[in-house]
Amino acid sequence: MGHIELRDVRDDDLDAIFEMMRDPDAVALAAFTAADPDDREAFDAWMSRNLSSPDTTVFVITENSGFAGSISAFTIEGEREVSFWLPRLAWGRGIATEALRQLISREPIRPLFARVAAHNAGSIAVLRKAGFAEVSREVAYAPGLGRETEEIVFALMPAVDGV
Numbered sequence: 627m628g629h630i631e632l633r634d635v636r637d638d639d640l641d642a643i644f645e646m647m648r649d650p651d652a653v654a655l656a657a658f659t660a661a662d663p664d665d666r667e668a669f670d671a672w673m674s675r676n677l678s679s680p681d682t683t684v685f686v687i688t689e690n691s692g693f694a695g696s697i698s699a700f701t702i703e704g705e706r707e708v709s710f711w712l713p714r715l716a717w718g719r720g721i722a723t724e725a726l727r728q729l730i731s732r733e734p735i736r737p738l739f740a741r742v743a744a745h746n747a748g749s750i751a752v753l754r755k756a757g758f759a760e761v762s763r764e765v766a767y768a769p770g771l772g773r774e775t776e777e778i779v780f781a782l783m784p785a786v787d788g789v
Contacts, residue, residue: 628690657743657768706735736784744776
C-alpha cells in the first residue's frame with residue numbers, strides 16, 4: 627500500500643468513479659447499488675445531488691496521488707452513514723481500511739453507521755478493523771443481485787469516558 631489520502635472530487639474523477647461502480651463483480655459484492663449501473667445519466671444526476679448536498683461529503687481516495695476509489699459520509703433518515711467503493715485493483719491491500727480511518731477522524735458524529743451485504747467479507751473486515759460493530763441484520767431487495775439478500779448494519783459508537 628502506498629501513501630493514501632482523501633481529496634475532494636473533481637469533474638475529471640467522474641469517469642473513473644462511474645467505471646469503478648459498473649464492474650460486475652463489484653456490483654455483485656456491493657449488492658445494494660444503482661438499479662442500472664450502466665446508466666450514465668442517472669449516475670451523473672446522483673453524483674450532482676451528492677456533491678451539492680450539505681449533508682453529504684464525498685472524497686476520492688488516492689494512493690500515491692492516483693485514483694484508488696471513493697468514500698463518503700451522508701445522512702439518511704437522521705442517521706449518519708459511511709460508504710466506500712474501490713476498484714478491483716485496490717482490493718485487499720489495506721487502502722479501504724486506511725481511507726475509512728481517515729474519514730472517521732474527520733467525521734465527528736456518532737454513532738456512525740454503515741451497511742454491507744452479508745456476503746461482502748472484505749467490506750465487513752474493513753468496518754471491523756475501523757471499530758464498527760454489527761448492530762442488526764435485515765433482508766432487502768438488492769439491485770446489484772436482482773433479488774433479496776441479507777444486509778448487515780454496523781455502527782461506530784461514541785467513545786465512553788474519552789476512551
